[in-house]
Amino acid sequence: MKKAVRYFSRLGNTKTIAEAIADGAGVQAVSISDEKELEEHVDLLYLGGAPYANIMAPELKAYAEKLDPKQVGSVRLFTTSNWSRRTVLALKKLLGEKGIPVEEDYFYAHMLHIKGRVEAARAFGRKA
Ligand SMILES: Cc1cc2nc3c(=O)[nH]c(=O)nc-3n(C[C@H](O)[C@H](O)[C@H](O)COP(=O)(O)O)c2cc1C
Numbered sequence: 001m002k003k004a005v006r007y008f009s010r011l012g013n014t015k016t017i018a019e020a021i022a023d024g025a026g027v028q029a030v031s032i033s034d035e036k037e038l039e040e041h042v043d044l045l046y047l048g049g050a051p052y053a054n055i056m057a058p059e060l061k062a063y064a065e066k067l068d069p070k071q072v073g074s075v076r077l078f079t080t081s082n083w084s085r086r087t088v089l090a091l092k093k094l095l096g097e098k099g100i101p102v103e104e105d106y107f108y109a110h111m112l113h114i115k116g117r118v119e120a121a122r123a124f125g126r127k128a
Contacts, residue, residue: 005029007048008060013080013114014048020118024125032063048078056087069099078107
């Protein structure tokens with residue numbers, strides 16, 4: 001199964017988790033600030049980000065909107081904020097409407113306990 005990890009991170013929390021997931025998955029984590037559109041076909045895309053000022057980062061929304069269901073088998077979400085449920089729900093809705101299945105369970109690391117979640121993030125990346 002081909003996996004990929006893409007994330008948006010302003011302060012570094014999501015980046016730390018993305019890199020741990022990628023380590024577990026055996027791939028490189030790529031920031032969507034460096035890659036505006038997914039450029040390969042993947043079976044499973046790990047996609048992560050956080051809300052800022054009550055809404056998901058516009059960069060993450062724009063990236064998700066550009067994902068093509070022909071390119072992505074399914075998506076696993078991860079996030080690092082206190083109140084990220086809205087962001088997760090919004091991403092599930094946006095991707096679901098495009099015909100991209102999103103796994104029900106997502107990975108959550110509280111922004112104040114990132115280091116303590118690194119090992120679990122690695123395991124999330126290893127998950128079949
Ligand atoms: C300017 C700013 C606004 C934020 N607004 C929210 C918010 O509305 N809701 C929330 O749950 N977290 C909010 N946060 C917390 C971030 O989502 C959280 O710190 C997250 O881990 C940041 O991820 P990053 O380090 O990958 O950028 C905010 C953080 C900043 C810096």
